[in-house]
Amino acid sequence: MINNYELYKVFYWAAKTGSLTQAAKTLYLTQPSVSHAIKQLEDSFGLILFYRNSKGVELTQEGAVLYSYIEKSQILISLAEEKMAALKNLDNGELRIGGSDSLFKHYVLPYLEDFHEKHPGIKLHLNHGTTPEVISFLKEGRIDLGVVRMPIVDSQLEVRESFQLQDCFVAGARYAELKDMVLSLEMLLKYPIILFSRNSRARMAITEIFQSYGYTIKPEIEVGSVDLLIEFARRGLGISYVTREFVSKELEEGSLFEIQLDVPLPPSHVGIMTMRNMPLTSAASRFIELVR
Amino acid sequence: MINNYELYKVFYWAAKTGSLTQAAKTLYLTQPSVSHAIKQLEDSFGLILFYRNSKGVELTQEGAVLYSYIEKSQILISLAEEKMAALKNLDNGELRIGGSDSLFKHYVLPYLEDFHEKHPGIKLHLNHGTTPEVISFLKEGRIDLGVVRMPIVDSQLEVRESFQLQDCFVAGARYAELKDMVLSLEMLLKYPIILFSRNSRARMAITEIFQSYGYTIKPEIEVGSVDLLIEFARRGLGISYVTREFVSKELEEGSLFEIQLDVPLPPSHVGIMTMRNMPLTSAASRFIELVR
DNA sequence: AGGAGCTATAGATCACGTCTATGATCAATA
DNA sequence: TATTGATCATAGACGTGATCTATAGCTCCT
Numbered sequence: 012m013i014n015n016y017e018l019y020k021v022f023y024w025a026a027k028t029g030s031l032t033q034a035a036k037t038l039y040l041t042q043p044s045v046s047h048a049i050k051q052l053e054d055s056f057g058l059i060l061f062y063r064n065s066k067g068v069e070l071t072q073e074g075a076v077l078y079s080y081i082e083k084s085q086i087l088i089s090l091a092e093e094k095m096a097a098l099k100n101l102d103n104g105e106l107r108i109g110g111s112d113s114l115f116k117h118y119v120l121p122y123l124e125d126f127h128e129k130h131p132g133i134k135l136h137l138n139h140g141t142t143p144e145v146i147s148f149l150k151e152g153r154i155d156l157g158v159v160r161m162p163i164v165d166s167q168l169e170v171r172e173s174f175q176l177q178d179c180f181v182a183g184a185r186y187a188e189l190k191d192m193v194l195s196l197e198m199l200l201k202y203p204i205i206l207f208s209r210n211s212r213a214r215m216a217i218t219e220i221f222q223s224y225g226y227t228i229k230p231e232i233e234v235g236s237v238d239l240l241i242e243f244a245r246r247g248l249g250i251s252y253v254t255r256e257f258v259s260k261e262l263e264e265g266s267l268f269e270i271q272l273d274v275p276l277p278p279s280h281v282g283i284m285t286m287r288n289m290p291l292t293s294a295a296s297r298f299i300e301l302v303r
Numbered sequence: 304m305i306n307n308y309e310l311y312k313v314f315y316w317a318a319k320t321g322s323l324t325q326a327a328k329t330l331y332l333t334q335p336s337v338s339h340a341i342k343q344l345e346d347s348f349g350l351i352l353f354y355r356n357s358k359g360v361e362l363t364q365e366g367a368v369l370y371s372y373i374e375k376s377q378i379l380i381s382l383a384e385e386k387m388a389a390l391k392n393l394d395n396g397e398l399r400i401g402g403s404d405s406l407f408k409h410y411v412l413p414y415l416e417d418f419h420e421k422h423p424g425i426k427l428h429l430n431h432g433t434t435p436e437v438i439s440f441l442k443e444g445r446i447d448l449g450v451v452r453m454p455i456v457d458s459q460l461e462v463r464e465s466f467q468l469q470d471c472f473v474a475g476a477r478y479a480e481l482k483d484m485v486l487s488l489e490m491l492l493k494y495p496i497i498l499f500s501r502n503s504r505a506r507m508a509i510t511e512i513f514q515s516y517g518y519t520i521k522p523e524i525e526v527g528s529v530d531l532l533i534e535f536a537r538r539g540l541g542i543s544y545v546t547r548e549f550v551s552k553e554l555e556e557g558s559l560f561e562i563q564l565d566v567p568l569p570p571s572h573v574g575i576m577t578m579r580n581m582p583l584t585s586a587a588s589r590f591i592e593l594v595r
Numbered sequence: 596a597g598g599a600g601c602t603a604t605a606g607a608t609c610a611c612g613t614c615t616a617t618g619a620t621c622a623a624t625a
Numbered sequence: 626t627a628t629t630g631a632t633c634a635t636a637g638a639c640g641t642g643a644t645c646t647a648t649a650g651c652t653c654c655t
Contacts, residue, residue, distance in 0.1 A: 016308040016309050016311065016380065017307055017308050017309050017643090019308065020308050030601080030602095031601080031602065032600090032601070032602080040643095040644075040645095041644070041645060041646080042601085042602070042603095043602085043603075043604080043605095043644080043645075043646085043647095044643070044644050046603060046604090047604095047644085048643085050603085056388075056390075056391060057391045057585075058387060058390060058391055058585060059582035059583075062581055062582065063601080063602055063603085063651095064601080064602090064651095064652080065600070065601050065602085065651065065652035065653060066600080066601070066652085066653085067600095067601065067602085068601090071582060071584065072396070072397070072447075072584050073387070073390050073396070073584060076386055076387075076390065077386070080382055081379070081380070083376075083379050084375075084376040084377075084379040084380050085376075087372050087373070087375050087376040087379070088308065088311065088372065088376050090372055091369055091372030091373055094368055094369070094372065095348045095365070095368075095369060096348075098348075098350060098365050098368060099348060099349045099350055104364070104365070105364070155364075288620095289354055290354065290363060292364050292365060293349075293350060293365070307612095322632080322633095323632085323633060324631090324632070324633080332612095332614095333613070333614060333615080334632090334633070335614075335615085335616095335633090335634075335635080335636095336612070336613050336614075337633095338633060338634060338635090339613085339634090339635095340612085342634085355620095355632080355633055355634085356620095356621080356633090357620065357622060357631070357632050357633085358621090358622085358631080359631095359632065359633085360632090360633080
């Protein structure tokens with residue numbers, strides 16, 4: 012039984028319309044083509060599928076049995092094609108993004124809102140984790156793209172730089188005397204420092220910066236979230252190292268102020284990370300395009 | 304979306320085996336053909352369906368969605384093909400026969416038993432009725448073939464003569480004096496005659512025979528079934544006109560005897576009737592072949 | 596009798612499905 | 626590190642078979 016499945020499409024329409032001529036029109040074929048196709052099917056089964064009469068065709072008993080299967084099959088294919096079109100049009104589908112909570116909250120969110128408004132049919136899945144975790148998610152295929160701090164050096168990954176973040180040291184009212192001063196790193200280190208505890212890119216970056224100047228930065232307090240970094244600084248428990256964009260509200264309202272240093276802190280870059288040589292879903296491509 | 308459904312077969316096997324090479328082997332194609340087929344599908348949707356890696360292929364999110372539909376569709380087609388093969392092999396199906404009760408009982412039954420033994424998967428449907436009723440059944444498509452007395456003159460029908468029946472007059476002990484006599488039609492008519500009441504072929508035939516000899520046969524008793532014809536004759540209510548083959552048991556055991564006439568009664572022919580120019584089901588063809 | 600449907604058949608044509616040959620990439624070996 | 630053996634992709638050639646046009650045959654209806 013080596014049948015061309017295309018024949019079933021012809022059979023389906025012939026049965027559905029009850030006319031080879033009609034089927035031909037539906038399929039943009041000529042009537043003899045349809046006639047021939049049906050004949051092929053009949054020959055392959057060794058069974059007659061249609062009664063031919065002057066008004067058209069009618070299923071035989073055996074043709075009716077075949078139709079009961081083929082009809083369902085063809086409907087499934089139609090549904091599949093509709094679904095594919097919907098996926099392509101982004102009427103449908105899902106987008107799975109990995110990244111840190113703070114990046115989601117302060118940076119990715121507006122893009123997600125925009126994306127969701129434009130494509131309300133796409134389900135969004137956010138998976139937060141540290142940069143190494145996000146990389147694993149990506150490699151395991153659990154997310155479509157990751158939003159992480161650069162640089163990422165991994166030959167399996169492709170990273171599109173998307174924007175810069177400026178990290179800085181901030182303090183609260185308790186250290187008001189520093190507000191108008193320009194501190195050296197050495198001076199800064201005399202104060203209690205609050206850093207993000209986890210093995211994050213930001214933490215690594217600041218450690219390296221201090222090392223490049225010959226100092227070692229050792230935090231008084233380590234916390235597990237950006238929110239705590241901010242809260243601890245506000246309460247005067249120390250000076251927090253935090254992304255400036257994440258505390259813009261506090262800086263504005265004056266509950267925190269930025270410590271001015273005599274050396275520049277290099278900005279950190281945020282990138283959108285995907286698997287290299289792996290095709291993206293339409294939704295993922297669209298999102299990246301939107302963020303650009 | 305004008306897609307060749309053949310591509311879905313290729314897609315199905317590629318997804319199922321996780322390898323274009325394997326799919327090619329399954330489908331007796333070469334790997335480039337499969338590769339090309341998948342590419343066509345992808346292009347037609349504008350979506351990537353597989354991740355290609357050095358071990359084979361893996362469905363993308365969108366490919367997985369497609370597969371969820373196509374898998375069911377392909378399974379239905381496989382089932383359909385199996386079913387068709389079963390119908391062809393007569394492992395399966397139904398055979399609907401029309402005819403008179405008496406023909407079924409005395410003539411068709413052994414063939415049906417034989418058929419059923421050879422093809423136990425075929426469901427048998429027997430519809431009894433008079434010849435005109437059976438013809439209607441056939442034209443309405445309610446039966447596949449009819450077993451009736453010939454001649455049938457209907458251009459829509461095709462009749463295969465299959466065997467002869469000899470009708471005759473029989474009587475019981477009450478008319479024992481006739482056993483060794485040879486009667487003329489005129490003499491016969493002096494006795495009470497029992498005929499089948501319904502507008503049957505047999506009734507028409509005997510009427511015509513008498514008319515051709517210039518007589519009119521008028522029954523004393525009309526009954527509605529062959530069984531009653533026999534029973535009435537046995538009980539001596541008259542002389543029944545009945546098919547000899549239907550009373551072979553009674554003739555043998557002596558409860559009935561055949562009246563000898565001085566003119567021959569022409570045999571009646573039984574035929575298997577089908578719609579002309581209408582294909583037969585495999586089961587019907589097989590049955591006819593068996594009866595021959 | 597003629598016309599308007601329908602399907603079947605015959606024969607020609609050419610698109611396209613399939614092939615072979617080869618390249619590119621990757622992973623697991625030696 | 627080079628080698629081998631998988632994988633899939635690409636290019637180009639080939640030939641089959643799907644499709645076409647033209648026509649016939651049939652049935653029903655006017």
